[in-house]
Amino acid sequence: MIWNSEAECMSAEDTRELQLKRLQEVVKRAYENVPYYQKRFSDVNVYPEDIETLDDIEKLPFTTKTDLRDAYPFGMFAVSQDEIVEVHTTSGTTGKPTVSGYTRKDLDIWGEVMARALTMTGVKKSDRVQNSYGYGLFTGGMGAHYGGQKIGATVIPISAGNTRRQLEIMQDFETTVLTCTPSYALYLAEVAENEGIDTEKLKLKAGCFGAEMWTEEMRKEIEKRLHIRAQNVYGLTEIMGPGVAMECEVQEGLHIFEDHFYPEVMDPDTLKPVPDGEKGELVLTTLTREGMPVIRFRTRDITALRRGKCACGRSQVKMDRITGRSDDMLKVRGVIVFPYQIEKALLKIDGLEPHYQIIVTRPEQLDELEVQVEASPALFSDEVKHIEEVKRNIENIVHSEIGLRVTVNLVEPRTLPRSEGKAVRVIDKRKF
Amino acid sequence: MKLKQISVFLENRKGRLQKALNIISNAKINIRALSIADTSEFGILRMIVPEPDKAQKILEENDFVVKVNDVIAVGVPDKPGGLDGILEVLNKADVNVEYLYAFVEKKCENAIVVIRTEDIDTGIKVLKDGGVAMLSPEEVYTL
Numbered sequence: 365m366i367w368n369s370e371a372e373c374m375s376a377e378d379t380r381e382l383q384l385k386r387l388q389e390v391v392k393r394a395y396e397n398v399p400y401y402q403k404r405f406s407d408v409n410v411y412p413e414d415i416e417t418l419d420d421i422e423k424l425p426f427t428t429k430t431d432l433r434d435a436y437p438f439g440m441f442a443v444s445q446d447e448i449v450e451v452h453t454t455s456g457t458t459g460k461p462t463v464s465g466y467t468r469k470d471l472d473i474w475g476e477v478m479a480r481a482l483t484m485t486g487v488k489k490s491d492r493v494q495n496s497y498g499y500g501l502f503t504g505g506m507g508a509h510y511g512g513q514k515i516g517a518t519v520i521p522i523s524a525g526n527t528r529r530q531l532e533i534m535q536d537f538e539t540t541v542l543t544c545t546p547s548y549a550l551y552l553a554e555v556a557e558n559e560g561i562d563t564e565k566l567k568l569k570a571g572c573f574g575a576e577m578w579t580e581e582m583r584k585e586i587e588k589r590l591h592i593r594a595q596n597v598y599g600l601t602e603i604m605g606p607g608v609a610m611e612c613e614v615q616e617g618l619h620i621f622e623d624h625f626y627p628e629v630m631d632p633d634t635l636k637p638v639p640d641g642e643k644g645e646l647v648l649t650t651l652t653r654e655g656m657p658v659i660r661f662r663t664r665d666i667t668a669l670r671r672g673k674c675a676c677g678r679s680q681v682k683m684d685r686i687t688g689r690s691d692d693m694l695k696v697r698g699v700i701v702f703p704y705q706i707e708k709a710l711l712k713i714d715g716l717e718p719h720y721q722i723i724v725t726r727p728e729q730l731d732e733l734e735v736q737v738e739a740s741p742a743l744f745s746d747e748v749k750h751i752e753e754v755k756r757n758i759e760n761i762v763h764s765e766i767g768l769r770v771t772v773n774l775v776e777p778r779t780l781p782r783s784e785g786k787a788v789r790v791i792d793k794r795k796f
Numbered sequence: 797m798k799l800k801q802i803s804v805f806l807e808n809r810k811g812r813l814q815k816a817l818n819i820i821s822n823a824k825i826n827i828r829a830l831s832i833a834d835t836s837e838f839g840i841l842r843m844i845v846p847e848p849d850k851a852q853k854i855l856e857e858n859d860f861v862v863k864v865n866d867v868i869a870v871g872v873p874d875k876p877g878g879l880d881g882i883l884e885v886l887n888k889a890d891v892n893v894e895y896l897y898a899f900v901e902k903k904c905e906n907a908i909v910v911i912r913t914e915d916i917d918t919g920i921k922v923l924k925d926g927g928v929a930m931l932s933p934e935e936v937y938t939l
Binding site for chain 2: 752
């Protein structure tokens with residue numbers, strides 16, 4: 365089923381026409397109502413009337429997370445406070461949170477895109493959606509809530525946490541669809557197993573999971589343990605919240621709701637667009653947002669765009685599952701490497717502590733990649749040759765994962781930095 | 797006659813060896829014999845101490861990676877060719893030596909050699925059959 369076939373199956377030509385019209389409107393609205401944009405556009409000598417084609421978007425400056433932070437709390441709003449009916453913020457894990465303000469119409473659109481997303485997981489009026497995304501300033505809870513209500517499904521606004529109660533409600537209310545973070549879905553499955561609940565007997569059929577990076581392996585795990593189809597939703601507070609893009613039942617990428625959000629993919633170093641199908645940093649522009657238009661926001665998320673009609677019948681452009689962040693993307697000897705790839709390789713080795721650090725140097729002309737991992741009793745032997753064997757084994761596993769030779773060095777336990785939030789995994793000592 | 801040896805992983809970094817020995821010293825554990833195998837990136841500190849379990853525990857509490865394993869202690873006549881004779885016994889029986897280290901004890905005539913063979917039980921058997929005098933843990937600890 366498709367929620368809005370007019371929008372979701374629109375021809376590429378009609379989409380571009382609609383996008384251009386909306387882009388011109390939003391640029392004008394941002395320029396006229398947000399001093400930040402007025403200044404940024406004037407600085408590069410670009411004005412709303414310079415946007416004559418969609419490609420002209422490249423003339424506009426990027427908006428970064430720092431820009432939004434500097435505008436904290438309400439500096440990016442394009443309407444008077446009277447018209448803002450809801451605000452959300454990011455979690456602020458990497459600094460001051462950024463604020464997102466919504467008008468009545470913005471909330472309608474949010475409900476619309478999330479209705480499309482939930483419809484992709486099969487939600488109908490008759491469904492019971494257990495919304496286990498956190499409610500509050502975090503956008504997840506309200507986003508899924510509005511979407512479920514728009515469809516007319518029964519929304520169970522249970523929020524995150526209180527896992528035993530979640531399982532009780534799931535059984536008693538005969539929940540059919542679960543919305544939460546993928547890691548929470550796995551945790552629910554784990555607790556259900558421990559409590560002796562037969563997940564096969566639950567009425568659950570699908571889940572809409574997002575708000576964090578997750579892998580195909582994790583999807584398979586959730587699908588197996590909860591006996592559901594698990595689909596990936598993408599969004600970010602700065603742009604709207606969940607519902608910027610959603611994976612359809614084909615499970616090969618996420619359709620971006622491009623009548624509301626204009627996607628570009630850039631080489632994060634050169635900031636030049638990359639062709640469809642190539643990986644780069646996703647840059648998003650809100651096309652219809654009133655309360656807080658955001659122009660060319662650098663998401664830092666790494667993905668690739670793929671166009672063409674999908675087997676599900678939709679035509680809206682698809683983006684790949686997010687495979688990393690441009691802030692930790694490395695280019696080593698011309699090869700793109702993400703710390704998660706190295707992590708994935710290290711996780712294949714028994715007895716290895718999941719603490720590691722990647723050090724990039726350029727002693728001569730060539731880049732060198734060193735991976736430091738913590739020694740553990742399982743890796744340690746009193747014989748030099750055994751330790752060297754362990755090192756070589758890890759080196760080979762990492763090599764086959766990333767395609768680059770690395771040097772693995774064992775360091776003493778608890779010597780690599782620990783962090784409560786995002787760990788610093790990469791130390792780049794190269795001088796460019 | 798197996799003897800417990802403790803091995804400690806050392807990063808090739810300033811002060812690490814001293815730190816490990818300082819921990820042992822503060823625990824009032826006397827080191828009977830010691831050797832260090834080193835490479836450019838890491839080292840392995842091997843020690844014979846009277847209280848290997850206690851030493852392991854205290855080092856682990858201080859975040860060192862430690863292993864306790866068995867080695868053989870052999871008394872070797874303190875004269876030319878002493879060690880050669882012992883290695884010949886092992887060599888003839890095709891027993892591979894992983895590593896060894898020696899120390900001379902003032903109180904007795906013999907040098908003491910700590911040997912780790914690939915297969916420790918075979919090593920012991922071969923040495924015994926060859927008439928080589930092995931030392932018990934007690935003998936080594938109380939030297």
